[in-house]
Amino acid sequence: MRLLCFLAKRFRWKSHSKTLADAVDADVEQQLRDCVVAFVHAEPKDELEGAQARALRHALKHLKWMANKRELTNVVLHSFTHLGTESAAPAFAEAFLAELAARLSGTGYDVACTPFGYFCEWDLEVHGESLAKVFKEI
Secondary structure: OEEEEEEEEEEEEEEEEEOOOOOOOOOOEEEEEEEEEEEEEOOHHHHOOOHHHHHHHHHHHHHHHHHHOOOOOEEEEEEOOOOOOOOOOHHHHHHHHHHHHHHHHHOOOEEEEOOOOEEEEEEEEEOOOHHHEEEEEO
16 A cells, blocks of 8 residues: 655546546546545555555554644545556455545545546645655555
């Protein structure tokens, strides 16, 4: 699991084109202010027995840590398979993101997800401090 996270003043996304033929049709444009934006890359090793629970636990801890830096409650999860050379199966990655979103929502965060299986157009306005941009490999 690899995460590239930003403390964003504003994040706007719009669905652009499908990357997976079986992705649900989506014509989405949304924007959030004062949020953690997490670009999430699931890897084949995350699919191994026992590894998914570990990756989920560490991802949750990291995202909550990021949010607490500015007392943020909004989180955006964006599937981003460009953080490594190998990617997990799309079905695994989609299910992982859904579980991550559900767990965050269950602990008081407002979670939005960009459409899975799509390239998106986006605008990202990030705070300036060093901790506003963090890469984490789990």
